[in-house]
Amino acid sequence: MGVRPPPPLLLLRAVIVGPPGSGKGTVSSRILKHFALKHLSSGDLLRDNLQRRTEVGVIAKTYIDQGQLIPDDIMTRLMLNELKNLHRYHWLLDGFPRTVPQAEALDETCQIDTVINLDVPFETIKQRLTARWIHPGSGRVYNLEFNPPKDVGLDDITREPLVQRDDDKPETVTKRLKAYEAQTKPVLDYYQKKGVLESFSGTETNEIWPMVHAFLQTKLPEVS
Ligand code: G5P
Ligand code: MG
DSSP states (O other), X not given: OOOOOOOSOOOOEEEEEOSXXXXXXXXXHHHHHHSOOEEEEHHHHHHHHHHTTOHHHHHHHHHHHTTOOOOHHHHHHHHHHHHGGGTTXXXXXXXXXXXXXXXXXXXXXXXXXXXXXXXXOHHHHHHHHTTEEEETTTTEEEEXXXXXXXXXXXXXXXXXXXXXXXXXXXXXXXXHHHHIIIIIHHHHHHHHHHXXXXXXXXXXXXXXXXXXXXXXXXXXXXXX
16 A cells, blocks of 8 residues: 555644653654654653753652652643744654643643554563663663664764663663553543554564654655
């Protein structure tokens, strides 16, 4: 079956969801290489606040370190505020909404067209996260086995040092997966009922990505 041409250009409002470590950041970076849209990651935004020691950053740290979700009111205010700057662009939200109240608050500001759900088994995820390294400045993500940096410990582009996330410790990963089960799974049902959920299952990003790519080609023109 050929790929359907995209519909006339409306502004795409998309969300990427999936358990911690399912590849939201990795798939998002591939999406950005192929399609002209803005990417807003709640986790990257929180880590940026944390680094700058803003009020939100200080509050967020205790929750992130415990593998728990930041309270809905703080998170929603932070994200909706950032979204105001993106109203002229196609956008993709990564890591938000993560609870039904967050999804409801988002619905009050715009209509979500598409929710890309990365359905990756928990066992696969636990192995991945212990091998993850990130570049804090840009949010670029590496994995010692899957996509290692060109030089050990250094970002490919800036050559700055890579760090491990504090919340990638095995016991915190377990708590994050539990929070996902309890609080984020209901968000999938919420979007399923609205008819906008598109699930992509697999254990490898390289098998999931071609499906996501083909799906997005039906929504947006590809950049050359
Ligand atoms: P985050 O930052 O949103 P998570 O927990 O949702 O964190 P995370 O950990 O960022 O998600 P990801 O983006 O889904 O994972 O995955 P990734 O980084 O692309 O890939 C994970 C690793 O696997 C990488 O090393 C990558 O290279 C590797 N990898 C990818 N594909 C493959 C593959 O095919 N094979 C192999 N071997 N490796 C691969 O949120 C952090 C915290 O912030 C708070 C919460 O406290 C949360 O715990 N928070 C919120 N709280 C409330 N509400 C919200 N909306 C919140 N958003 C964030
Ligand atoms: Mg991420």
